[in-house]
Amino acid sequence: MHHYDEPVYLISIVAKILDIHPQTLRQYERENLICPSRSDGRIRLYSQRDIDKIKLILRLTRELGVNLAGVDIILRMKESVDLMEKEIAELRHQLQVAKESPTVSPDKALVTKKSIYEMIIFEQK
Template identity: 80%
Template sequence: MMHHYDEPAYLISIVAKILDIHPQTLRQYERENLITPSRSDGRIRLYSQRDIDRIKMILRLTRELGVNLAGVDVALRLKEQMEEMEKEIAELRHALSVARNTGSVPPEKSLVTKRSHYEMVIFTDD
């Protein structure tokens, strides 16, 4: 049975078995706000494939690179910021491409600056 990448489908015991870690480790990651699994109506933790991939990254950082959980938090936040910036850059590139092809820029993407600079010259009768 295939699940959507973000669909919460796996119980904590299954995720622990898949990743060969103790369920308490997953609870600790949740306490540290490194992961946020969904909850069923009965408050049972349910993990998506996205959650599992994030946990794999946490394990790679801690096991292979020796990063502590505070460092993992920083690394994950930086990764998220980079992904947001990459998305914004892609959107801007697309807008630029459209502008080049149509010869105009949509009003919401245009930036117009107006500067007023006046010089006063006073003439005197000498």
């Protein structure tokens, strides 16, 4: 079994799997929608992640009627949202760790807002 990001599929195999012409894949690459890896002999190699991304592109163009410029915008927005969701998950984890910690680390100050005008500030001694 191959890793999700491992480039193992030739363009002809991907075209056959997705029932599209290899030129479609080349056009997606020219439009910078996909970026397959290359072998030492410059042969395009696609990973399962690439195939899933192409499936998304095909769904957007075929089922939703989005043009390639729109697909590019959607893919960039999706990438931004994915990064933000990852960052939010990391921050939530850090917050949970801080809440479960019985003390405040010496290099940090804990500030809790009780109301508009009151704060509790722990200072390092």
